[in-house]
Amino acid sequence: MTDAPMTAPTAAVVIRRATPADTTEVAAMVREIAAHEDQAASVHVPDDQWHGLLERPEVVVLLAERDGAAVGYVSAIRRLHLWTGGDVLDLDDLYVRPGHRDTGVGRRLMAALATLAAPEQLLIRWGTEVDNIDAQRFYRRLGATLRPKILAAWTPAVYGALVPGR
Structure with missing residues (x-):
């Protein structure tokens, strides 16, 4: 992807790589x-x-700007997926500032991320909180597959007990 702005004729929003x-x-x-x-x-x-x-x-942050002011972003990390031997984009955040929500900015950010992933046919994946029904509805409208999965986190303070010599 080039650093040239990606725009759509539907709004005065410009999406570009941060x-x-x-x-x-x-x-x-x-x-x-x-x-x-x-x-x-x-x-x-x-x-x-x-x-x-x-x-x-490997850090991808796409900014949405309206009249030169940032109104949202989508962030992802490109990383190796060992099952396929290829890379995936792990979406970290999709955020649209209040006052700009429900105006198509989130959809535009997701489309820009898809545009980035498309040449290499990269899988884009992400998680959402179980109780975030609005996000789930939004992602379903984009055609995303939602499936339940437990997200685990292991902090150094906890796993340190298993590290020899500690």
């Missing part, structure tokens, strides 16, 4: 979505670290 110059805006929106999901305490990336993250080729 660059290190977008560090402040990306960090702000990550904090916003975390607060929206009552997970603000889980965000540990300082703003200045975003600069380096946005330089990494």
Whole structure:
């Protein structure tokens, strides 16, 4: 994908890949979505670290802008999928700022991510909270397959007990 803006004739929204110059805006929106999901305490990336993250080729952050102001983003990590021997895009967040929701921005962001994945036919996958019915409805309208799965997390404080010598 080039860094050229991707636009659709339906709205004055431009979708483009975030660059290190977008560090402040990306960090702000990550904090916003975390607060929206009552997970603000889980965000540990300082703003200045975003600069380096946005330089990494496997980190994909697409920004939606209206009149030059960021109104949302979708983020994903490109990684190896051992079962297929190819890469997948693991969608991390899809976020649209209040006041811009239900205007097609989320759909446009997902379409831009699909445009990025299409040349290599990459699978895009993600999770959503069981009680987030609005998100599930949105993803079904896009044609996504939803299936239940348990997400596990293992923190260093917990798995450290199994590490020899600790």
